Amino acid sequence: PRWGKVRLGRITRMDVDRWIAELSDDGASVRTKGGSLAPGTVEKIYQVFRKIIVAAYDEGRIARSPCPEHPPIPRKKRKVIRFLDEDQVVDLAGRIDGQYEAMIYIGAYGGFRIGELCALRVDDIDWTRGTIRVDEGLTDVGGLVAFEDPKTERAFRTVPMADLALEHLHTHLDARVDTDDARALLFTSPGGGILRPTNWRSRFFNPAVKAAKLEPLTPHDLRHTAASLFISAGANPWMLAEVLGHTDTRMIDRVYGHLFDKDREQLRQRMSDKARGATGNGEVIDLRERLNRPVT
Known part of the structure; x- marks a missing residue:
């Protein structure tokens, strides 16, 4: 731990700022698999x-606090x-290698996370309905792999x-x-x-x-690809959140809005066409075009 052997009274504001910078920086000694910690994670730790x-x-153990209420966390x-x-x-x-050709299609049209793709099994497929079920994911942390339940109910x-x-x-499969x-995995190592x-x-x-x-x-871009293809096929934000496994539409709006x-x-x-049709006048005029016409 960073502060395990440091007396609380000796911690300065500069020490705290430097620690936050280390957590946020790509060169940090404490990091996620993908690099530095996300700002939200740094905030929780802080x-x-x-x-x-x-x-x-x-309790009077230190004369003053070196920690402001809101730390200067750099935003990525x-x-x-x-x-x-x-x-x-x-x-x-x-x-790609022929063994993984189908994996590209499933990822790009299904929007699965890479850990979910690696955990799909034969009985997850419903050929009649044309669907694939997600009920577990593969994690790989520190060289240890494990099959785990999705983190949220919507996942x-x-x-x-x-x-x-x-x-x-x-x-x-054939x-x-x-x-x-x-329970055979759809995609395995060579x-x-x-x-x-x-x-x-x-x-x-x-x-x-x-x-x-x-x-x-990155493999995650296959998930983004699926999102764009779902949208082009007519999915609304709520439908997209459902098929991607998000708990609400906030991330959908932020990333794909x-x-x-x-x-x-x-x-x-x-809506304009239907409203105009209700008047019995078949001619449809784009209001914006009319407003932009010069006055004669």
């Missing part, structure tokens, strides 16, 4: 520490979110799949999976063992992205 400091101050720049279109999905799937979900993705999955075993997400990304996904001459991608702009305009135009 507030726990601050409660200890405030309690010590209230928002990452660029990349989406593939349908043709790029086909290209990427054709570039337990059933995802509607495009026929194209299911067709590729069916071909994959060639590579023992479908008599209901040797038939558990597929580790980090290994799959470095050995198979990254080379395929490079071969397809795409901008740098701009993708709904076209749908809003189409909705506005459909």
Whole structure:
């Protein structure tokens, strides 16, 4: 622990600021698998520490508190979110090792997290309804892998799949999976063992992205791709939150809100058409166009 051997009275505001910077920085000694800690995580850690400091101050153990109520946590720049279109999905799937071609289609049309993809099993598929169920995920922390329940109730979900993705999955199962075993994993390592997400990304996904001459991608961008394809197919924010396993639409609005702009305009135009049709006048005039006409 950072403060385990430090007397509370010797901790200064500068020490606290430096500690926060270390937690937030990509070079931090305490980090997540993906790099530095997220601002929200740093905030939670800091507030726990601050409660200890405030309690010590209230009890007269230290003369003053080095912890302000709101720490100077640097906010990260928002990452660029990349989406593939349908043709790029086909290209990427054709570039990856054949054992994982179907995995690209399922990821890009289902919006699964990479840990969820690696945990899908034969009995998760409902061929009649064209859906895939999510009821567990694979975690890989410190080299230890485990199958765990989803973190939230909404993450337990059933995802509607495009026929194209299911067709590729069916071909994959016929060639590579023992479908008599209901609990057989859909996607495994080349040797038939558990597929580790980090290994799959470095050995198979990254080379395929490079071969397809795409901008740098992560497996999570397949999830973003699915979101964009669901939206283009007519999914509203609530439907999208449901199929992606989010508890509400706040993240949907923040990450994908701009993708709904076209749908809003189409909705506005459909409402205009129906309203104009109710008047018996078949001519539909775009009000914005009329307002922008010069006065004669």
